[in-house]
Amino acid sequence: MRKVLIVCSIVLAGTLSGCLNPSGGTVPDRCESFTPTIRSSNDTLRILTYNIYALSDEVVKEFTNQTGYQVEFIRTDDAGGILDLMMLTKDAPQVDLMIGLDNSYVGIALKNCLLQSHQANTSSIDASFEQGSFAAEDSLVPVDHGYVCINYDNQYADGENVSIPTSLENFTEDIWKGKVAFPSAATSSPGRAFMLATTDYFEGDGEWDWWAAMKANEAIFTSGWTEAYEIRYSGGYGQWYDGFIGDAHATISYCHSPGVEAFFGGNWTTSVALDLPRASFHQIEYSGIINGAANIDAANAFIEYLISEEVNRDMPTNNYMYGVLQGADLPETDGYRFHSLVPDEPANLNLAELDIEALVRQWQNSTS
Amino acid sequence: MLSRVLRTLVISTYALMILAPVVIAIDRLWAVTGVAPWQAFGLLGDLAVADGVLLFTCLVSVTASLLTLALGLPLAIVLAKYEWKNIALIRAILVLPFVCPAIVAAMGFLVLFDAGGPLNYVGIDLYQQSGIIGTISATLGFANVGHFIALSLALCWFNLSLVIRFIEPTLANMNPDWEDQLKLLPQGKSLWQRIRHLYAPILAPGIIASAGLTFVFSFTSFALVRWLAPSADTLETLMADYGGSAGIYGYRIMSSEIVLASSMVQIVILGSALWLVSHMQSLHQSRIAIVAESFRRKQQGKAKLRHRAILVCGVVFAVLPLLLTIISSFKMRVVENGQVSTEWTTQGWSIAWRGDLSYAGAGEALGYSLVYAALTLVIAMPLGWMMAATIHSLEKEGKLVRAKIVDFISFAPLIVSAVMAGLGILLGIIMWFPELFAWFLLPVWAHIMMVTPFVVRVMLPALRSMDERYIEQAKILRLNQFQRFRLITLPSLKGPVIVASALCLAFSLGEFGATWVLARTGDWTTLSVLVDDLMSRPNYFPGVRPAAMASATILMSLTLALFFISEKFRDSKDTGGF
Numbered sequence: 001m002r003k004v005l006i007v008c009s010i011v012l013a014g015t016l017s018g019c020l021n022p023s024g025g026t027v028p029d030r031c032e033s034f035t036p037t038i039r040s041s042n043d044t045l046r047i048l049t050y051n052i053y054a055l056s057d058e059v060v061k062e063f064t065n066q067t068g069y070q071v072e073f074i075r076t077d078d079a080g081g082i083l084d085l086m087m088l089t090k091d092a093p094q095v096d097l098m099i100g101l102d103n104s105y106v107g108i109a110l111k112n113c114l115l116q117s118h119q120a121n122t123s124s125i126d127a128s129f130e131q132g133s134f135a136a137e138d139s140l141v142p143v144d145h146g147y148v149c150i151n152y153d154n155q156y157a158d159g160e161n162v163s164i165p166t167s168l169e170n171f172t173e174d175i176w177k178g179k180v181a182f183p184s185a186a187t188s189s190p191g192r193a194f195m196l197a198t199t200d201y202f203e204g205d206g207e208w209d210w211w212a213a214m215k216a217n218e219a220i221f222t223s224g225w226t227e228a229y230e231i232r233y234s235g236g237y238g239q240w241y242d243g244f245i246g247d248a249h250a251t252i253s254y255c256h257s258p259g260v261e262a263f264f265g266g267n268w269t270t271s272v273a274l275d276l277p278r279a280s281f282h283q284i285e286y287s288g289i290i291n292g293a294a295n296i297d298a299a300n301a302f303i304e305y306l307i308s309e310e311v312n313r314d315m316p317t318n319n320y321m322y323g324v325l326q327g328a329d330l331p332e333t334d335g336y337r338f339h340s341l342v343p344d345e346p347a348n349l350n351l352a353e354l355d356i357e358a359l360v361r362q363w364q365n366s367t368s
Numbered sequence: 369m370l371s372r373v374l375r376t377l378v379i380s381t382y383a384l385m386i387l388a389p390v391v392i393a394i395d396r397l398w399a400v401t402g403v404a405p406w407q408a409f410g411l412l413g414d415l416a417v418a419d420g421v422l423l424f425t426c427l428v429s430v431t432a433s434l435l436t437l438a439l440g441l442p443l444a445i446v447l448a449k450y451e452w453k454n455i456a457l458i459r460a461i462l463v464l465p466f467v468c469p470a471i472v473a474a475m476g477f478l479v480l481f482d483a484g485g486p487l488n489y490v491g492i493d494l495y496q497q498s499g500i501i502g503t504i505s506a507t508l509g510f511a512n513v514g515h516f517i518a519l520s521l522a523l524c525w526f527n528l529s530l531v532i533r534f535i536e537p538t539l540a541n542m543n544p545d546w547e548d549q550l551k552l553l554p555q556g557k558s559l560w561q562r563i564r565h566l567y568a569p570i571l572a573p574g575i576i577a578s579a580g581l582t583f584v585f586s587f588t589s590f591a592l593v594r595w596l597a598p599s600a601d602t603l604e605t606l607m608a609d610y611g612g613s614a615g616i617y618g619y620r621i622m623s624s625e626i627v628l629a630s631s632m633v634q635i636v637i638l639g640s641a642l643w644l645v646s647h648m649q650s651l652h653q654s655r656i657a658i659v660a661e662s663f664r665r666k667q668q669g670k671a672k673l674r675h676r677a678i679l680v681c682g683v684v685f686a687v688l689p690l691l692l693t694i695i696s697s698f699k700m701r702v703v704e705n706g707q708v709s710t711e712w713t714t715q716g717w718s719i720a721w722r723g724d725l726s727y728a729g730a731g732e733a734l735g736y737s738l739v740y741a742a743l744t745l746v747i748a749m750p751l752g753w754m755m756a757a758t759i760h761s762l763e764k765e766g767k768l769v770r771a772k773i774v775d776f777i778s779f780a781p782l783i784v785s786a787v788m789a790g791l792g793i794l795l796g797i798i799m800w801f802p803e804l805f806a807w808f809l810l811p812v813w814a815h816i817m818m819v820t821p822f823v824v825r826v827m828l829p830a831l832r833s834m835d836e837r838y839i840e841q842a843k844i845l846r847l848n849q850f851q852r853f854r855l856i857t858l859p860s861l862k863g864p865v866i867v868a869s870a871l872c873l874a875f876s877l878g879e880f881g882a883t884w885v886l887a888r889t890g891d892w893t894t895l896s897v898l899v900d901d902l903m904s905r906p907n908y909f910p911g912v913r914p915a916a917m918a919s920a921t922i923l924m925s926l927t928l929a930l931f932f933i934s935e936k937f938r939d940s941k942d943t944g945g946f
Contacts, residue, residue, distance in 0.1 A: 264908035368416025
């Protein structure tokens, strides 16, 4: 009788906040009818992520030592790749946990019922993450964050021969002709983030004209951030890169990328982040348990490990992103913090409401 | 009856293993996009992201083919006409680029073209386009012409062996009396007339076949485009970029449209090219049969200085990128007080081996590469051999049309690209065996797809040239089928079997495109993926480049060792092209 009561209470609890899925996790009511096949697991936690440098072998070994859970990874190129694989294996998920899907992609994952609620203790996370587009989602745990904005080379835009841009419209002028590299909003996460920022900057009126004007001004469009930043951008570490062209003096990257440049360049960089109101995007990367995960306890344990002091405090030096813990900041070593910009007024968008895929299609039409 | 059943079984197995993944992928893309494959060609013109991609792919493939002929023909001619010391070694050096993994070639050419590289030193700046390249770019109005030149040169380097392999044996074995006799006739007075009436009819099929194959391999090149022309897209890189989100119902339909349209265009263009190649190869074989005397070299005597110069240039061109890769593995950048200098060190090797800058060390990656190569050999070798035997037996029975069809099917994996093959396996696996999604042996399937056609290409001419009288005599001696195979067939085909096996291992070790697609679903890094992985790391770390070059050197050493073993067993009259 007691067992029946316990089961009933669990089911009741599930129905109040959502529904129990076949793997024992909880999903929102609207996802009740979606029942993915649970893979047979050998108790190894399988994590889907991008090339996240914070998760080194040592970090993972330490997790295994602490918890006893074995871990294996499936690594994609970027956040878009994570979503692609989640969508591809939607009906029969092959991973337990995803790490690295950011707020420009996560809406699609939620809409497709790809995630379930977590039970991890997240009290160490900074209170600022309790606000924003997906703050109410109990299936998402922020793991790192950063701002995406225009970076420019101050050896070109030196304020004397070439003025420092004060608006996005400045980039449509002749002086910037063929000298701005944009990673594609369709295939690059920072590219997508900046495209979203422009919709707020122009308040939904004129952003596509601006993109078309940039195209007309011979802006360079690349498929990924790597080509835009490492091959085209003159102000970054691309000079060490084989095949470096360096014909772009402005590109899209993180507002703390100049800080990373300085950190690795002995407190020296020519790259500067441009602080234009509502022309930057606050990108938050999440972890979340896959709806249909086979190892939920291990996944919860790994989330707690990710937001622990020992792992999350090192995000700026291991993953080149801000950590999410209370009081987290960038190190001051070699000008990392000094050269990093925190935008005064990032774009304010309700990402949960936006049809981002439709915006990407519009972006493609404007830039082709 | 039994042989018919066996044939059907062989062809079915081949079709299931090699063709099914691609058919599944296309079917899935059809279902997702609602566009039938035969209607997909028009999509490519409608998709803005694909604008100019087909043109660029064709342009670079045609340029590479012409350049390969321009550089390869003089080499094949001087190699065939004159006496050379250590000719086997020279020939081996000239053809070794073909077995060199594409990612290694890409690394070698990156060093050749980079800011401190030899070309830059003589004023040819292919990347930042200063000097003469900048002038060419401005004159032609062609953006990034340097990338185009870099890619074309690398593709030419890669395929040089095809021209040499097709042309050199034909010329070397041609009776020089024919030319002397023709000189006496009115139609053979001038060199041009002799080219027209003697050389062209004999060499044209080989020239067209080698140019066609160069076009095919250039059209589907992935690693070279990815690294040498990062500003450009070919159909292959476009599919790789969008392939990850293709084939998913209700999700980013445009990606599925891009992949479907690109793959259909690729199938038609490469199918036509390979049909031409196949036809030309048959003509080439018949030409070879009538020029089987080999005393040309002795009659022509020693080479003159200009002939030696041609050969020396060819050898330098063949080995330079490989040497530069090795050298670069010991060079590390040092920046002190803003001054950049170079340090000679073995740190790159340590970093690569320990995996300090990658998820897997070179040792682990080597392990995966060897396991994949061994398993590929175990499956692809018998499968390719059986397929070749099926074609040969159909030919012997006079069923030439059927033989031609099966021959064409054996070529089919080359019609689809490595990226498409990987994608096909991925979608097929998801559909039928989702549990295998993260199985570490998954890339082996793709390797078998990409390697088996080469086994067929090596084994088929060998089977054709086998003296059937031995088999007949063995039958008279009442040897059973197994005894005939063990005592006659196997020893007769020992050379080609070793060549095919070595190629199988070498191509599997160097396979990049399909592994790159599939490795993203798992944590299995092969050496070729490791090189790419390391080179993709932020170049803040001075160790990135030497570590990548060290990994490339390990991969190169393995494949080249296999290549030299295969060359030892290769018949000097081998005209198979591979």
